[in-house]
Amino acid sequence: MKTALHYFRWAFLTTFLGLVLSTWLGWGFTNSWSGALGFLFVASILAVLEISLSFDNAIVNANKLKDMTPVWQRRFLTWGILIAVFGMRIVFPLLIVVVAARIGPWEAIRLAASQPDEYSRIIGDAHLSIAAFGGAFLMMVALNYFVDEGKDVDWIAALERWLRRFASVRGIEVAMVLAVMLVFASVMPDDKVATFLYASVAGLVTFLGVDVLGRILDASQQATHVAAKGGLGAFLYLEVLDASFSFDGVIGAFALTQNLFLIAIGLGIGAMYVRSMTIMLVERQTLAQFRYLEHGAFWSIMVLSMIMFAQTLVHIPEIITGLLGAGFIGLSLVSSIRHNRKLVLG
Numbered sequence: 152m153k154t155a156l157h158y159f160r161w162a163f164l165t166t167f168l169g170l171v172l173s174t175w176l177g178w179g180f181t182n183s184w185s186g187a188l189g190f191l192f193v194a195s196i197l198a199v200l201e202i203s204l205s206f207d208n209a210i211v212n213a214n215k216l217k218d219m220t221p222v223w224q225r226r227f228l229t230w231g232i233l234i235a236v237f238g239m240r241i242v243f244p245l246l247i248v249v250v251a252a253r254i255g256p257w258e259a260i261r262l263a264a265s266q267p268d269e270y271s272r273i274i275g276d277a278h279l280s281i282a283a284f285g286g287a288f289l290m291m292v293a294l295n296y297f298v299d300e301g302k303d304v305d306w307i308a309a310l311e312r313w314l315r316r317f318a319s320v321r322g323i324e325v326a327m328v329l330a331v332m333l334v335f336a337s338v339m340p341d342d343k344v345a346t347f348l349y350a351s352v353a354g355l356v357t358f359l360g361v362d363v364l365g366r367i368l369d370a371s372q373q374a375t376h377v378a379a380k381g382g383l384g385a386f387l388y389l390e391v392l393d394a395s396f397s398f399d400g401v402i403g404a405f406a407l408t409q410n411l412f413l414i415a416i417g418l419g420i421g422a423m424y425v426r427s428m429t430i431m432l433v434e435r436q437t438l439a440q441f442r443y444l445e446h447g448a449f450w451s452i453m454v455l456s457m458i459m460f461a462q463t464l465v466h467i468p469e470i471i472t473g474l475l476g477a478g479f480i481g482l483s484l485v486s487s488i489r490h491n492r493k494l495v496l497g
Contacts, residue, residue, distance in 0.1 A: 161423060176189045184274065192418065196417070202424045283459075284354035285354065288391070299315065448479075448480060455475075
């Protein structure tokens, strides 16, 4: 069996290269060792932030990947991760500025390099839309897991059984998310309600659209190749899911630095650890060995969705988000270990 170090060898290499590059970048921007070490420190913090926020991402990825064919698994773990690193950590913040400031991509890059404060301000102004979109999408992800008649294992038993009771009600997950949206809209300043509702409905529609498209694509693949399972549709689902997970980290990164290139390095390092964790979970079949680990990940997603909705009203430090997510996963791991011990002891 491969050791844990084997799975993380590429992540360690990326960490080394990323930290060297951040130090060189710091020297280039400040022309001093203190500036270079400052960039190194921020890159390290960003990497830790991304890893702490992404445990649940890796578990959900592994849950989806275990049903995918080896070909599509490889595609996600190569091309999918490249899209996640470069698309979400570099292109996504640039697109926000392009749309919000109505400027071209090259102008956005120039703005990020020469006027980082203005770039950060534009990103901050888009925070309401990003948080509303991500909150709605991630809440649908969590509810889609818990409101399921076929689910027969419960961790937080009372809540999970209560949610499963509504599984036969058509569209109940959408109704629950809409209800949460209305609650937040009712206490939001009038000038922000339209933006909030538009963005959150977009997140809801995106989830439904990806789900429908995934089913159509995978059904088409199965018609052509009977053995095909969890192909392009699952790939697209994971990419959008990763994007939603990344919103919090990308926005939170601007609280530490306005340098787009430093953010890309720090979050890119963290993304490689997510990839390594995902591969290890799939190959070692960790989700099957730890009964409640998957539940902890989806409760973490539910909490993250509520935090993103709450961030449309007040600022919540990213450290709280990371600790809550890691806490749910840690508790579910402990519960799984206790369950396994009971089975062994009879």
